[in-house]
Amino acid sequence: MILVTGGTGLLGTYVVLKLAKENQNLKVLIRDENLKENILYIFKIYEPINYQELFNSIHWVKGDILDIYSLEPALEGVTKIYHIAGKISFQEKDKKELYKVNVEGTRNLVNLSIEKNINKFCYISSIATLDPEIDQNSEWNFKTYHSSYACSKFAAEMEVWRGSQEGLNVIIICPGVILGSGNWNRSSGMLFDMAISNKVYSTKGLTGFVDAEDVANIIVKLMESDVINEKYIVVSENASYKQVFSILRRHINQSEPIVISNFLIKSLALLTKVLPTQKKLSRSVVNALINTTTYSNQKIISKINYKFKSLEDSLLFHFNNFIKHKNL
Template sequence: MNLLTGATGLVGAHLLAQLILNKEKIRALFRTENKKNQAISVILKYDITSQQIEDTVEWFQCDILDIPKLESAFESVTHVYHCAGFISNSPSDYKMMRKVNIEGTANVVNLSIDFPIQKFCHVSSIAALGKPNVGDEVTEETTIAEDQKKPSAYEISKYGAEMEVWRASQEGLSVVIVNPGIILGDGFYDSGSGTLLAKLKNGLKIYPPKITGFVGVYDVSKIMVQLMNSPVVNQRYILVSENLSFKEVGESFARLYNKSTPKTRLKPWMLYIAWFFEVLRSFFTSYKRQLTLEVIPSLFKDSFYSSDKIKKELQYTFETLEVYAHKIYKRS
């Protein structure tokens, strides 16, 4: 039996579809019926029937911060896919993000040690990796240095979550970690990278002059299943299909959805003005600001990521942006 946390998120829902296609039994954790139904709507687009879902998936309503309930979810489980997490750019969400991403991960790995679980797969992010010298590619060995600034609350929380997984590996749990780039896929447009995709579908008018790693959720879910069915343990893998500029990505989706291509290059002064007005707005309303002074410079620095390790070890070929963008278009 597989246990899947975060089954109603972008990665979780598409991973659930892959496991159903593999005819594997899954206990899928969810928090609300609305999110559960949203995930099911994504799964059905894989030409999976409602009966197949019913026969394969045991839905289990649970929060990873609720330890007694979470403990009961581990009964008869042999493999754990940990996809649950909290994504936000708002400074006001920092404490909750730490609680969900770090404490929640600690809860899941601690129970995985106790039961014991045969293998554990953790979905991290390229945000948890270090920053290389200018012109160098980030690899799995590019770890965060002690004196390196971690300006983003999200980066801190994902790095902390990874430390919990590595700690568990030292205590005997067999783990694999995946570090995807910006994940694009259909079905979720109101949080995380889904908000970017929603803007891309409507036509990205202003773009940051930045290159970074992108990947389709379809590759991420397939690789996770392959890693869990492989003898590989205690390794991490960067999952990036291509290093692309936001302008390139915007132009690809503009062609598919017949929208105007990105025309306005974002400038630092635009974001500093936006930050100022966000601060004012947050003082007088309940608005959650999304910008911080520390994060703004990162939107103008290119980052290049290497997926050579996963390509070599699994002999895996990633889909290009053109391919997975077309999949998103067909499923929209």
């Protein structure tokens, strides 16, 4: 039996789909029954004929990673855990909640997994935890500024590694920006929403991108293998935000994005600090917008010889789903 946390989020829906298609005995931890629709939406896109059958094969378990009493029955009969649930925010006002969800929630699951002799535990971290030079062996630099989000994910990783020292077999995955369909008001959906504006402004920053289906395929393959106690970066390509918006804008015959300077971004951030506005450009957001770090996927490619979808194919596939969703 497999347990998936965060199964109704962007990546989680793809992992659940992959496992359901493999006829795995599957539990999904869920807090809100209404969020089941997120999974059904993805099932309809990828499996239009037998989506209902796959959806009905899921065992839904009411619970919360912060409520250890709800986790106890959720882990009954479970041998593998895909821990995808977590909070994403680059706003410093969310610092306490980030630590509570990402660190305490992970600690709860790790402790119970050790107690119940779970065979294998997969934790979904983030490239935000990586410092230059960027591969999965990069050391955390305590002298460098990190966002509260990055700190919370790093601390959660430490909980997972602590679990490995106590006998738990673990895998840690650090995906780049995940491109997928559904959850349109968050994650990559925000990129698509910006792309259909009359004018699009882009920064000079770049980052690593990856398709949600690729991430799901890779982590399931690793979890079904004999690989343990390893950490992998999972990105398809490194690209600038300008490149991304250019691909999307050309697809709908719109003008190229307007690139704004790093100086202007930093100036706007200072203005939001002094002006009475609720929308602040935090240091974390500014760093993300102007970051030019690239990420290496060579470790995962050499391990399982995986062929990623191209960035353009991934972008346009999900962008077309977004356009259909918006009835544009």
